[in-house]
Amino acid sequence: MQTGSPSLPQVAALIGEPARASMLTALMAGKALTATELALAADISCQTASSHLAKLVGAGLLQVLKQGRHKYFRLRDGQVAGLIETMLNLSISLLPVNIRTGPPDPALRRARICYDHLAGELGVRLYQGLQQAEFIDERDAQASVTEKGKAFFQEKGCDLSALERRKRPLCRACLDWSERSHHLAGSLGQWLLEDILTRDWARRQPDSRVVLLSPTGEKALYRNYPLAKQ
Amino acid sequence: MQTGSPSLPQVAALIGEPARASMLTALMAGKALTATELALAADISCQTASSHLAKLVGAGLLQVLKQGRHKYFRLRDGQVAGLIETMLNLSISLLPVNIRTGPPDPALRRARICYDHLAGELGVRLYQGLQQAEFIDERDAQASVTEKGKAFFQEKGCDLSALERRKRPLCRACLDWSERSHHLAGSLGQWLLEDILTRDWARRQPDSRVVLLSPTGEKALYRNYPLAKQ
DNA sequence: TTAATGCTTCGATGGGCATCGAACTATGCA
DNA sequence: TGCATAGTTCGATGCCCATCGAAGCATTAA
Numbered sequence: 388m389q390t391g392s393p394s395l396p397q398v399a400a401l402i403g404e405p406a407r408a409s410m411l412t413a414l415m416a417g418k419a420l421t422a423t424e425l426a427l428a429a430d431i432s433c434q435t436a437s438s439h440l441a442k443l444v445g446a447g448l449l450q451v452l453k454q455g456r457h458k459y460f461r462l463r464d465g466q467v468a469g470l471i472e473t474m475l476n477l478s479i480s481l482l483p484v485n486i487r488t489g490p491p492d493p494a495l496r497r498a499r500i501c502y503d504h505l506a507g508e509l510g511v512r513l514y515q516g517l518q519q520a521e522f523i524d525e526r527d528a529q530a531s532v533t534e535k536g537k538a539f540f541q542e543k544g545c546d547l548s549a550l551e552r553r554k555r556p557l558c559r560a561c562l563d564w565s566e567r568s569h570h571l572a573g574s575l576g577q578w579l580l581e582d583i584l585t586r587d588w589a590r591r592q593p594d595s596r597v598v599l600l601s602p603t604g605e606k607a608l609y610r611n612y613p614l615a616k617q
Numbered sequence: 618m619q620t621g622s623p624s625l626p627q628v629a630a631l632i633g634e635p636a637r638a639s640m641l642t643a644l645m646a647g648k649a650l651t652a653t654e655l656a657l658a659a660d661i662s663c664q665t666a667s668s669h670l671a672k673l674v675g676a677g678l679l680q681v682l683k684q685g686r687h688k689y690f691r692l693r694d695g696q697v698a699g700l701i702e703t704m705l706n707l708s709i710s711l712l713p714v715n716i717r718t719g720p721p722d723p724a725l726r727r728a729r730i731c732y733d734h735l736a737g738e739l740g741v742r743l744y745q746g747l748q749q750a751e752f753i754d755e756r757d758a759q760a761s762v763t764e765k766g767k768a769f770f771q772e773k774g775c776d777l778s779a780l781e782r783r784k785r786p787l788c789r790a791c792l793d794w795s796e797r798s799h800h801l802a803g804s805l806g807q808w809l810l811e812d813i814l815t816r817d818w819a820r821r822q823p824d825s826r827v828v829l830l831s832p833t834g835e836k837a838l839y840r841n842y843p844l845a846k847q
Numbered sequence: 848t849t850a851a852t853g854c855t856t857c858g859a860t861g862g863g864c865a866t867c868g869a870a871c872t873a874t875g876c877a
Numbered sequence: 878t879g880c881a882t883a884g885t886t887c888g889a890t891g892c893c894c895a896t897c898g899a900a901g902c903a904t905t906a907a
Contacts, residue, residue: 395642395701398708400633404865408626422884435866437885447711456874456883470707471625477700478628481677634895652854665896667855686853686904849907856901864893871886877879 401446402474406431407439411448411462411471416596417503419452419459424594465555468502475564496565498598500591504561504576505583505598509608511563513579514571515615522613523558523571530560532575540575543582543611550574583608623676631676632704636661637669641678641692641701646826647733649682649691654824695785698732705794726795728828730821734791734806735813735828739838741793743809744801745845752843753788753801760790762805770805773812773841780804813838 402408409429414420420428426436440460443449448467452459462468498509505513517523522536532540532547540547550557553574561572571579580598583589588604591597600608608614623631632638639659644650650658656666670690673679678697682689692698728739735743747753752766762770762777770777780787783804791802801809810828813819818834821827830838838844 395704395708396633396635396638398633398704398711399629399631399638401629403626403628403630403633405626406865408629412625423882431865432867433884434868434886438865441885458884466707466710470703473700473703474625474628477696478623478625480696481623481628636895653852661895662897663854664856664898668895671855688854850905851907852903852905854901854903857899859898860896862893862895864891866890866892868889869887872884874881874883876881 398446398448401443401448402471404439405429406435407443410436410439410443410460412475414449414460414462415468415471415502416500416591417461417468419461421457421459425460462502465502469561472501472561472564476562479564492597494592494597494599495595498589498600499596500580500598501561501564501570501572501596503580504570504572505580506561506563506570507565507598509598509600509614510570511568512614512617513612514560514569516613517571519615520613525560525569530558530569530571530573532558545575545578545582547575550578628676628678631673631678632701634669635659636665637673640666640669640673640690642705644679644690644692645698645701645732646730646821647691647698649689651687651689655690658824692732695732702731702791702794706792709794722827724822724827724829725825728819728830729826730810730828731791731794731800731802731826733810734800734802735810736791736793736800737795737828739828739830739844740800741798742845742847743842744790744799746843747801749845750843755790755799760788760799760801762788775805775808775812777805780808 402411406429410425413425413428422436422440423433425440426433429436429439431439440449440451444451444460448463449460450463452461462471496507498505498507500506501510504510514523517536518525520535520539521533522539523530524533524536537547547557556573558571558575559573560569561576562568563570570576583598583604584591586604586607587601588607589598589600592599632641636659640655643655643658652666652670653663655670656663659666659669661669670679670681670688674681674690678693679690680693682691692701726737728735728737730736731740734740744753747766748755750765750769751763752769753760754763754766767777777787786803788801788805789803790799791806792798793800800806813828813834814821816834816837817831818837819828819830822829
């Protein structure tokens with residue numbers, strides 16, 4: 388399938404089909420998934436999944452990677468992920484005020500992956516802590532790293548100048564789905580999540596967006612990074 | 618119609634219907650429109666429009682204002698407008714690179730309204746000019762007003778401290794649909810457009826997003842604000 | 848009151864598309 | 878070579894929903 392040039396309603400309609408929306412949100416975890424995994428996630432047969440996936444790839448929302456007899460699908464880039472997150476945010480804010488509970492799973496509220504960076508309560512507290520420590524400066528709901536912050540992150544082993552050379556913005560404030568407040572996105576946000584995972588402070592729960600901190604990992608996180616109070 | 622709590626696919630599906638998408642983009646001009654006007658914009662009968670509008674209002678995407686026998690509809694808020702603009706941008710960036718022509722109407726490419734601020738070639742050049750003059754500082758694709766800029770805007774009659782007291786961010790970089798580059802959004806962007814209109818340098822073309830500059834208005838704009846070269 | 852305008856409700860029609868069974872291709876494994 | 882698994886194509890089915898004609902309600906103007 389080669390749709391060519393999807394217009395606004397076409398893109399929206401692609402996301403608007405429940406099965407496809409399930410697949411897309413499943414891919415929000417940032418991992419590439421196979422066609423069958425996505426069929427399971429959306430609770431449909433794999434024939435149906437195949438046709439949906441062909442449409443999503445044809446429109447350019449998904450990238451596909453063939454590996455042996457498997458086909459791995461992932462979101463095309465952060466822009467697509469950003470759109471999904473924006474829509475999630477909007478659909479939350481459309482809810483009547485008193486029912487805004489956020490995701491039902493408490494672990495998901497606590498810490499989860501938003502495409503490639505940390506979201507949830509911990510993500511928000513980390514972002515606020517970085518601000519309070521004046522490592523990050525937020526003006527007009529936009530963020531940048533301060534001189535003090537540059538020193539801090541470099542000391543943590545982050546090659547900021549390498550990150551800055553990328554096309555992607557270093558530091559972006561991403562509105563949190565469950566917390567209704569910002570967390571850190573951009574390439575620095577990505578680096579931070581990777582740092583937390585490679586130091587083995589936390590593990591990703593398989594097949595979900597949940598990030599699970601070990602008790603020692605949690606302590607280490609508190610020692611190494613400034614977190615705002617609850 | 619009282620949908621109550623629209624989920625992500627529901628929101629997307631609402632936008633995904635071509636007629637509804639036409640109405641929503643018509644409302645991107647920021648003006649409130651009546652049901653019949655929207656029916657015309659979407660090229661459908663008013664019965665059909667009525668049912669579409671009921672759904673959009675029920676989901677909370679539109680606000681409705683009853684005035685005599687007329688019903689005025691407008692986008693609920695900037696968040697909804699932001700989503701539409703995000704989707705427009707994405708659908709543009711999904712196009713094959715060599716066909717990215719932007720809107721067909723040249724006047725629309727030159728200057729148009731993006732919800733409540735100026736977009737198009739002039740919007741982009743204005744934003745870039747403000748940066749070059751160091752009135753606005755952009756880091757990591759995010760903008761803030763410099764001290765120099767504050768003095769400049771205050772001299773132009775803009776009560777910046779009043780704008781800053783609002784919840785809305787003062788200064789936001791909004792990715793331009795046709796130019797693939799940023800223009801100024803946020804409350805300062807809104808003020809700037811209003812300033813241009815109240816000084817009568819430009820007029821809005823009825824029933825469209827086009828902003829039409831008079832010859833003298835264009836000169837005045839060049840005199841009063843820094844515009845980047847073509 | 849009557850007529851005109853703006854909008855809505857109801858009901859019938861039709862088209863688009865998601866769905867899955869069945870059959871098929873492609874890859875990997877033994 | 879044969880079997881299992883991953884994914885696709887085709888065709889038939891059925892549902893959802895956009896559409897509009899006709900009739901109805903509400904508001905304004907005369």
